[in-house]
Amino acid sequence: MLPIAGCSPGWTGSASLTSCYIAVSAYKDMNGAKKYCFDEYNATVAAPKTETENSFISKLKSGDIRIGIYGNTYQNVWEYYDGNDVNLTVFSSSPFCRDYSTIEDCITMQHDDKWKVESCSTGRGFVCQKRLNFIDHCSPLGFFQHPYQDICYKKLGSEYYDDALNACEAEGLDILMPKTEEEHAFMKWYIIEYINDNVWVGLTDIDQERTFVWNNGIDTGFRAFGYGDPNNAGGDQHCVRYDSISSYNWNDWTCNLRSTVVCQTLACQTLGKNYQYNDWTCNLRSTVVCQTLGMKYQDND
Ligand SMILES: [Ca+2]
Structure with a gap:
């Protein structure tokens, strides 16, 4: 893997993205994934904000990928874990169709880059993400x-x-x-x-x-x-x-x-x-x- 300017060794990115990414081998529920990325890297679970970023993340790991977005299926309201509202959604079918909505639903990216709604307690593979040029000052x-x-x-x-x-x-x-x-x-x-x-x-x-x-x-x-x-x-x-x-x-x-x-x-x-x-x-x-x-x-x- 070629080194990317602004990303630590072992991490990847691209000139157009403002983050660095690493696919991990861990397999966890949403809570576990968030803790893993933070504990290991001071990072978060990768959460695409553009189509370009969505397909980039999709290629980093085979199989389904849990992404850092949660929400409520009934209301079709989704939020990034940084507290920002989600503007990009690429659901493979309307999330309204799902009937297992709880207070908090999670999203998993399939191999075709499209998203599906899942319970946050379902274990999945994931990718960690951190800012370009991130320095651990603390x-x-x-x-x-x-x-x-x-x-x-x-x-x-x-x-x-x-x-x-x-x-x-x-x-x-x-x-x-x-x-x-x-x-x-x-x-x-x-x-x-x-x-x-x-x-x-x-x-x-x-x-x-x-x-x-x-x-x-x-x-x-x-x-x-x-x-x-x-x-x-x-x-x-x-x-x-x-x-x-x-x-x-x-x-x-x-x-x-x-x-x-x-x-x-x-x-x-x-x-x-x-x-x-x-x-x-x-x-x-x-x-x-x-x-x-x-x-x-x-x-x-
Ligand atoms: Ca009070």
Whole structure:
């Protein structure tokens, strides 16, 4: 296999695609496939967004291939695991015809490149996918990294909210602040799979009830509260957490109870006082990454 610019050895891609791919020999249900790609490669299950990408992925592995799209057959609504809506669908027949719809259905690509709906619990082969030029900034520091974005996360212990802020700050990090659907979709999945506990979000309405403010940076307007929240139950819920009772969507919650702390930092800012990288990692990515994420996360004033 010829090396592809921007892809690690053993991975493949093409000039027109913005991702790298690797066919794996594992055979798993949807959940297992997602964990496999993340654990092994900080990657996701390949999910085609164009016809070109669809046929490219199809040729990487013989037999049926499970792809990283889930949805609801009754509604014919499909979503990528990065939280984005699916625009391309190439079903071999109308998914409405299937009668085994559950809350979550999965999609398998057949040898003719066409898709069929299946239960997510059916084991299938799959392909892992990651961004072109992906660099693992985070795991050398003991952090984990968003597969699509240059954000590093670090899990700490269980703290009151104020102590959570202090604990992250003491490490030169921010508290978790998912400000886009893409960040939220990943974090919700990660919490369910790897943390299995309620996790603070750096968002509070301490100063003015119902006016939620991020711990720092701009407000994208993104919120992921669960059904019925924020409700300020008991009149003392001014902090926010990923909550098991909300299926790990957000719940406004009292600041004076403990939840697990996850801190975050932009990958290019992990050069802070506590986490010195060696020079080459910084120099490789700093210009592009910092400009992009800077636009998104930092105040302009
Ligand atoms: Ca609440």
